[in-house]
Amino acid sequence: xxxPAVASPSASDPVLTLPPWLGRPSAPLxxxxxxxRRVRLDFVARTLVxxxxxxxxxxxxxxxxRRDGLLQRASPEVKVLCFLALILAASLSRGLxxxxxxxxxxxxxxxxxxxxxxxxxxxxxxxxxxxxxLIVLPGMTSLVHPGEPLVVLVRFxxxxxxxxxxxxxxxxxxxxGLTGGLMVMLRAATSVSLVTLLTVTTGWFExxxxxxxxxxxxxxGMLFTLxxxxxxxxxxxxxxxxxxxxxxxxxxxxxxxxxxxxAAAAYALFLRSExxxxxxxxxxxxxxxxxxxxxxxxxxxSVWASGALAALTLLMLGGVYVVR
Amino acid sequence: xxxxxxxxxxxxxxxxxxxxxxxLYVAVxxxxxxxxxxxxARLALASAFGFVVQMLNVPVPDGTSAHAVGAALAAILLGPxxxxxxxxxxxxxxxxxxxxxxILALGANVFNLGILAPAVAYFVYQVVAGRSPSRTRLLxxxxxxxxxxxxxxxxxxxxxxxxxxxxxRAPDGTPLYNPYPLNxxxxxxxxxxxxxxxxxxxxxxxxxxxxxxxxxxxLLARPAEGKWAAGAWLPxxxxxxxxxxxxxxxxxxxxxxxxxxxxxxLEGLIGYVPRGLxxxxxxxxxxxxxxxxxxxxxxxxxxxxxxxxxxxxxVLLAVLVWGILRWLLLxxxxxx
Amino acid sequence: MWSADGRPxxxxxxxxxTYLGRFPALAGVSLRVASGEQxxxxxxxxxxxxxxxxxxxxxxxxDSGTVHAFGHPLTPASLARPAFFREFRRRVGLLFQNSDAxxxxxxxxxxxxxxxxxxxxxxxxxxxxxxDMLRLLEIEGLAxxxxxQLSEGQKRRVALAAVLAVNPDVLLLDEPTTxxxxxxNDRLVEILWGLRRLGKTLLVAxxxxxxxxxxxxxxxxxxxxxxxxxxxxxxxxLANRDLLYRANLVGRSWMAHPVL
Numbered sequence: 001x002x003x004p005a006v007a008s009p010s011a012s013d014p015v016l017t018l019p020p021w022l023g024r025p026s027a028p029l030x031x032x033x034x035x036x037r038r039v040r041l042d043f044v045a046r047t048l049v050x051x052x053x054x055x056x057x058x059x060x061x062x063x064x065x066r067r068d069g070l071l072q073r074a075s076p077e078v079k080v081l082c083f084l085a086l087i088l089a090a091s092l093s094r095g096l097x098x099x100x101x102x103x104x105x106x107x108x109x110x111x112x113x114x115x116x117x118x119x120x121x122x123x124x125x126x127x128x129x130x131x132x133x134l135i136v137l138p139g140m141t142s143l144v145h146p147g148e149p150l151v152v153l154v155r156f157x158x159x160x161x162x163x164x165x166x167x168x169x170x171x172x173x174x175x176x177g178l179t180g181g182l183m184v185m186l187r188a189a190t191s192v193s194l195v196t197l198l199t200v201t202t203g204w205f206e207x208x209x210x211x212x213x214x215x216x217x218x219x220x221g222m223l224f225t226l227x228x229x230x231x232x233x234x235x236x237x238x239x240x241x242x243x244x245x246x247x248x249x250x251x252x253x254x255x256x257x258x259x260x261x262x263a264a265a266a267y268a269l270f271l272r273s274e275x276x277x278x279x280x281x282x283x284x285x286x287x288x289x290x291x292x293x294x295x296x297x298x299x300x301x302s303v304w305a306s307g308a309l310a311a312l313t314l315l316m317l318g319g320v321y322v323v324r
Numbered sequence: 325x326x327x328x329x330x331x332x333x334x335x336x337x338x339x340x341x342x343x344x345x346x347x348l349y350v351a352v353x354x355x356x357x358x359x360x361x362x363x364x365a366r367l368a369l370a371s372a373f374g375f376v377v378q379m380l381n382v383p384v385p386d387g388t389s390a391h392a393v394g395a396a397l398a399a400i401l402l403g404p405x406x407x408x409x410x411x412x413x414x415x416x417x418x419x420x421x422x423x424x425x426x427i428l429a430l431g432a433n434v435f436n437l438g439i440l441a442p443a444v445a446y447f448v449y450q451v452v453a454g455r456s457p458s459r460t461r462l463l464x465x466x467x468x469x470x471x472x473x474x475x476x477x478x479x480x481x482x483x484x485x486x487x488x489x490x491x492x493r494a495p496d497g498t499p500l501y502n503p504y505p506l507n508x509x510x511x512x513x514x515x516x517x518x519x520x521x522x523x524x525x526x527x528x529x530x531x532x533x534x535x536x537x538x539x540x541x542x543l544l545a546r547p548a549e550g551k552w553a554a555g556a557w558l559p560x561x562x563x564x565x566x567x568x569x570x571x572x573x574x575x576x577x578x579x580x581x582x583x584x585x586x587x588x589x590l591e592g593l594i595g596y597v598p599r600g601l602x603x604x605x606x607x608x609x610x611x612x613x614x615x616x617x618x619x620x621x622x623x624x625x626x627x628x629x630x631x632x633x634x635x636x637x638x639v640l641l642a643v644l645v646w647g648i649l650r651w652l653l654l655x656x657x658x659x660x
Numbered sequence: 661m662w663s664a665d666g667r668p669x670x671x672x673x674x675x676x677x678t679y680l681g682r683f684p685a686l687a688g689v690s691l692r693v694a695s696g697e698q699x700x701x702x703x704x705x706x707x708x709x710x711x712x713x714x715x716x717x718x719x720x721x722x723d724s725g726t727v728h729a730f731g732h733p734l735t736p737a738s739l740a741r742p743a744f745f746r747e748f749r750r751r752v753g754l755l756f757q758n759s760d761a762x763x764x765x766x767x768x769x770x771x772x773x774x775x776x777x778x779x780x781x782x783x784x785x786x787x788x789x790x791x792d793m794l795r796l797l798e799i800e801g802l803a804x805x806x807x808x809q810l811s812e813g814q815k816r817r818v819a820l821a822a823v824l825a826v827n828p829d830v831l832l833l834d835e836p837t838t839x840x841x842x843x844x845n846d847r848l849v850e851i852l853w854g855l856r857r858l859g860k861t862l863l864v865a866x867x868x869x870x871x872x873x874x875x876x877x878x879x880x881x882x883x884x885x886x887x888x889x890x891x892x893x894x895x896x897x898l899a900n901r902d903l904l905y906r907a908n909l910v911g912r913s914w915m916a917h918p919v920l
Contacts, residue, residue: 066804084427091334091428094500124423132330139503145489147497176498183500187330192423199421205766205806207420219355219364220413226368226764227375227413229808233760234376271535273369279761281365282719286756287822288749288778 064115065203071113072201074309075301076210079202082313083194089320090190096179098320099186105316106193113201124193132185140177147174204228230276237272325393325474325481325517326418326433329426331502333492336484341431347439348412351405367406370398371413377528378414392521395441395477396470396529400449400544401536407442432484436477445473462537462544463530470529471522478517482510667731668692669830669861670716675725677711685711686722687886693863695829698856700876700894701865704908707882709865710757713832716863717754750779753828757835759815763807768799768818771807775826793821798847813844820851830861837868849874867909870919873898883907 065072071079090102103125110120138144141153149172158169199207205225212221355363374394394414398407412434418424425433452465486506489499502509536544670693677686686708693699701709714720715727718734727734729748739745756762765771772793776786794800797817802810807818816836823831837845852862852875864876872879872894879897881890889907890897897903901918904910910918 087329087427088334091329091337094494128423132328136503139499144503144505144508145497145499176494176496177503179494180499180503183498184330184502188328188426191329191426191428195420195423195427204421208766217352217356220352220409222364223355223368223371223409223413224417225766226365227371228417229764230369230372231375231417232808234372238376273373276758276761277365277369279756279758280369280764281362282714283756283762284365284764285719286717286749286754287775288746288826 064113064200065206067114069112069114069201070305070308071109071197073302073305075303075306076202076206077213078301078306078310079198080207080210080214082309083198085313085317087191087194089317090187093183093187093320093324095324096182096186097323099183099190101319101323102316103186103190103193105312105319106190106197109197109312110193113197115197115200120193120196124196125189128189128192129185132188133181136181136184140173140181142170142172142174142177145174145177147176149173150175150178226280230273230280233276234273325437325478325513325521326415326425327429327481327485328423329429331426331485331488332429332432333488333501334428335492336488337428337431339431340435340484344412344431344435344439347405347408347443348434351409354405355409363406367402367410367413370402370406370410371417374398374410374414375417378418392525392528393437393441393474393477394525394528395437396445396449396466396473396525397532399442399446399473400466400469400529400533404442404446407446408438411438411442432481436480436484440480441473441477444476445469448472459534459537463534466533467526467530470525470527474525475514475517475522478513478521479510482506482513485509485513668728669695669697669730670863671726671728672712672716673726675712675715675722675727677708677715677720677722684708684886686715688725689882689886689888690725691880691888691891693861695861696859697878698852698862698876699864699878699880700872701863701880701882702867702869702872702897702907702909703865703882704867704884707884708886709882710834712882713754713834713863713865717752717832718748719754746779750826751829752832753823753826753830754832755820755823755834755836757838759812759819760808762819762822763815766806767804768794768807768810769803771818772822772825775822779826781826789825789827793825796824796851797821812839813841816840816844817847820848828860830863831855833862833864833866835866835868836864837866837871869898869904869909881907881909 086102086105090099093099093102107117107121110117142149149170151173152170153173154171156169156171202210208216208221208224212218355367358364374397377392377394395407395411398410401407402410415425415430415433415438419427419430419433446469449465449469452468453462457465483506485502486504486509488501489503489505492500494500504512533544670691672689672691674688674690675686676684676688678684689708689712691712701712703709711720715722715734716729718727718729718739721727721734721736729752732738732744732748734748739748763771765774769790772790773786776789781789790803794803797820799814799817799821802814802818807815810818820836836848840848849871852864855862856875862875864871866872876894879890879892879894880888881897881903883889884907890900890903901910901915905912905915
């Protein structure tokens with residue numbers, strides 16, 4: 001440290017010398033360098049995009065929970081029970097008709113919750129149907145299960161062979177396979193739709209309150225609350241780290257480097273997490289936390305709305321029973 | 325590895341949920357006994373951390389992706405019960421808020437990833453690390469725990485999925501849930517996990533445990549000794565016990581009340597599952613033909629009892645083998 | 661037992677704290693704070709101010725030395741007794757430096773209600789206090805929002821509201837103005853003045869000399885060697901430019917053009 005008596009900067013002060021290579025100017029930007037080298041650390045980018053998506057979706061959820069719709073006004077306990085009943089009904093259904101009815105009911109509920117139907121159907125309907133469909137598609141063919149052929153895809157001939165394997169005479173899309181596949185798809189879509197509806201119109205904490213009223217132990221409820229909250233803190237840390245890293249990387253190697261970065265990122269995340277845990281615990285103690293949890297009741301739900309939802313649910317279940 | 329809704333019958337989900345319940349009950353009771361909020365905060369942070377780590381998707385050459393699960397890490401840092409709670413919370417949040425895993429299937433996912441994986445990880449870690457291990461041995465134990473736990477969960481998942489077309493069909497043969505039988509489900513899942521997800525899990529677990537060991541070694545689970553030795557066994561015993569009961573219960577479930585499956589399908593079923601479980605394979609053909617056929621033939625449900633007995637025998641053998649291994653690894657040596 | 665009977669609110673004797681057995685945080689600090697005093701704990705980052713506040717709040721315990729609050733020893737054993745724990749926690753409030761660590765309830769309303777609810781206040785009283793705090797900190801519109809999604813200034817306000825809701829006699833503040841926008845800063849200072857008028861004891865850990873000048877009549881300077889370098893009236897501390905510079909509280913450009 002310099003002599004405090006001579007505090008004002010003057011010509012006689014020793015000047016801090018920076019390393020010489022910092023003084024080297026960059027070469028002018030030529031035509032070839034204007035094309036940025038894409039840093040192909042795909043999976044890290046995907047994770048961070050995913051992280052942002054998580055944050056965005058949660059914020060989105062809060063917004064919908066604040067709208068004034070039938071679902072929002074119903075009590076969380078009733079919502080949980082009704083939606084669970086519907087998901088169970090979908091799971092137990094063994095025909096396409098009841099499943100289609102249930103999915104239609106979901107869409108109706110979405111409208112009643114004042115959701116944007118287009119994005120709702122896109123996210124929970126098309127996306128799920130598409131990806132589930134992709135997974136079960138081979139299962140719909142005679143390759144997996146023999147069955148009544150509907151559409152013949154490939155005809156190999158009666159004695160076809162591929163090396164040591166004996167090929168079937170034809171590869172077809174079977175009726176049973178198609179029905180089965182569609183059932184899986186519809187069930188998945190219905191379940192995702194209902195879960196989305198539940199959480200999006202209820203908000204995380206109201207949902208937790210409902211679950212607690214239905215018997216979830218208080219300690220577990222507190223565990224959920226804290227976890228949900230910490231996820232966002234951790235995500236912010238990850239995003240900050242990624243932003244800082246991105247600013248320093250000038251070229252990239254995909255795949256392996258990406259995986260190592262991922263492991264290093266998990267590593268660094270862990271460090272920050274442990275420190276945070278200690279601070280949070282201290283903060284809770286400082287505010288008088290003694291181990292038991294006291295949730296202060298706030299939201300009032302409409303009995304009318306809850307009743308209407310229950311009635312609608314029973315109607316749908318009845319319809320499923322009739323149509324099965 | 326999270327199973328969405330629609331792939332598993334509600335009966336399967338119910339059975340697996342019931343199987344998870346005792347372990348979770350014990351875990352929650354232990355949590356309640358902690359009046360100190362520190363454990364709560366730590367568990368919550370572990371759950372959140374597990375959630376974020378699971379978001380790291382590793383692209384697999386065949387186009388799908390696998391991701392690290394963190395069950396082993398949780399087991400090593402929080403103990404088996406804390407790990408079960410943390411994993412369950414993570415899974416529940418993933419299912420409820422991000423559609424990753426179904427709601428009814430939550431029972432199955434919790435069983436595979438929240439109970440089985442941490443139990444296997446904890447057990448492997450304790451057995452391999454032993455008492456006061458060197459740093460290398462510790463890291464190896466952690467990595468191995470990670471690898472085996474995730475593969476155990478994958479195997480369980482594959483079996484659960486693969487059993488669906490065998491057990492749950494409409495009268496006309498339509499598979500009601502997951503259409504891929506065991507001979508497709510098991511290899512497909514196991515390949516991805518033995519080759520990709522497993523090593524990733526091993527690496528992440530090893531790295532983090534390595535760091536913790538350097539900075540705050542007291543965070544790591546202590547070696548099982550004294551009363552804790554029982555604690556190390558208990559999760560495994562619970563889990564194995566449930567596995568024994570699991571499939572026969574699925575057989576007995578209302579879903580099969582269609583009664584339409586032919587006896588040869590059943591034989592195929594019983595032939596399949598033990599074949600998938602290496603331990604039981606050799607013994608099945610050796611013991612059971614003498615055991616089940618004369619005594620239980622003709623008895624309603626005889627096949628089920630026969631299966632139960634064979635499974636029990638296989639498990640007892642597995643436990644015996646593990647016990648011998650453990651004694652071999654843990655007996656006093658001149659140098660650790 | 662708790663009345664201001666002339667005994668100091670805090671009595672700290674030769675307290676030593678070391679992190680992980682290797683990193684010293686406090687190297688023999690002694691301090692006495694009387695009821696109604698406003699003290700600024702001044703020092704650069706890492707000098708141990710936060711650690712000292714946590715020791716005073718009974719969240720950290722020293723490796724050696726003693727700590728007494730309201731005449732009672734602060735030890736893990738004494739705080740394990742529920743009655744003392746409750747009484748102590750109600751009387752001493754700590755505003756953390758890291759707002760995120762401090763906010764862990766679903767909504768702002770519940771965050772503020774947490775303290776009173778935990779300490780057993782009746783529901784109507786809890787409701788009333790929350791409303792009053794929302795108004796005081798000018799955050800009524802945020803009552804149903806999730807605290808961790810707010811801006812830094814808003815989080816700080818919520819945190820302060822939450823700490824004040826139990827009406828503590830002593831308020832410990834850890835770097836309260838760091839990262840704050842000017843308006844929130846002003847509001848904070850006004851509130852601290854108001855608390856001073858009500859006779860509260862304030863300890864503010866900060867490196868913000870302006871804040872110290874505004875709210876504290878006594879300054880305690882902790883140096884980078886984790887010891888107390890000065891304990892006396894604030895104007896005297898702030899006039900000693902030499903001391904301020906050595907303690908790493910001001911830099912060379914300030915010395916050239918001092919602002920206080």
